[in-house]
Amino acid sequence: MNVKQNLEEINQNIHKSLESAENDTQPCVIAVTKYVTIERAKEAYDAGIRNFGENRLEGFQAKRAALPEDAVMHFIGTLQSRKVKEVIDQIDYLHALDRKSLAKEINKRASHVVNCFVQVNVSGEASKHGIPLNEVNEFIDMLSQYENIRIVGLMTMAPLTEDEALIRDVFKQLREKRNEIHKLNLDYAPCTELSMGMSNDYEIATEEGATYVRIGTKLVGKEE
Numbered sequence: 001m002n003v004k005q006n007l008e009e010i011n012q013n014i015h016k017s018l019e020s021a022e023n024d025t026q027p028c029v030i031a032v033t034k035y036v037t038i039e040r041a042k043e044a045y046d047a048g049i050r051n052f053g054e055n056r057l058e059g060f061q062a063k064r065a066a067l068p069e070d071a072v073m074h075f076i077g078t079l080q081s082r083k084v085k086e087v088i089d090q091i092d093y094l095h096a097l098d099r100k101s102l103a104k105e106i107n108k109r110a111s112h113v114v115n116c117f118v119q120v121n122v123s124g125e126a127s128k129h130g131i132p133l134n135e136v137n138e139f140i141d142m143l144s145q146y147e148n149i150r151i152v153g154l155m156t157m158a159p160l161t162e163d164e165a166l167i168r169d170v171f172k173q174l175r176e177k178r179n180e181i182h183k184l185n186l187d188y189a190p191c192t193e194l195s196m197g198m199s200n201d202y203e204i205a206t207e208e209g210a211t212y213v214r215i216g217t218k219l220v221g222k223e224e
């Protein structure tokens with residue numbers, strides 16, 4: 001399937017999800033290009049996609065260099081603190097702010113305010129990155145000292161399971177936490193966005209109010 005057809009199908013599914021949902025927030029689709037070539041990423045650009053996600057430094061820099069200027073680049077993986085210096089000024093949105101040491105390094109190295117999502121480990125699985133749900137307030141409070149960090153929203157990854165109710169519950173808890181932080185009216189943490197949903201669960205995420213879905217396999221595919 002070409003990217004354009006995949007995108008049409010995804011947009012139709014998003015549309016259907018919103019018809020049955022209580023919210024009418026249209027999520028922005030980020031094409032996760034970590035499994036595919038530069039050519040495939042360019043095909044996504046030509047299909048009209050302007051938001052791209054990569055989880056590794058090399059892939060991120062290769063796509064950033066190859067895509068036109070107006071591509072909005074999302075870093076969605078764990079960023080090593082020692083790599084921050086090299087890449088921070090190329091990142092439009094960082095989806096995985098998950099520790100103080102990273103925040104400190106970004107603050108020191110960035111030449112502008114960086115849009116960040118705090119990654120939250122809602123499900124509490126030991127294997128997952130992210131701030132536990134019950135420590136998010138404290139973490140965001142701590143970030144107020146870093147003038148180059150702006151918390152645009154929260155991000156999570158749902159557990160790998162067939163249990164839709166469980167996935168939905170994870171997304172709902174993230175939305176409620178987003179609402180709670182947003183209501184604090186913090187200048188440095190407007191916290192309006194929700195980055196949640198991937199190939200297998202973007203429809204549930206859409207129903208639960210995602211503002212960004214991150215789709216790899218079902219949009220651009222996966223090349224081994």
Ligand SMILES: *Cc1c(COP(=O)(O)O)cnc(C)c1O
Pocket residue numbers: 032034055076077157198199200214215216217218
């Ligand atoms: C790989 C990845 C995705 C996309 O995964 P697919 O299942 O291929 O859609 C989304 N978010 C993050 C953080 C990822 O690492």
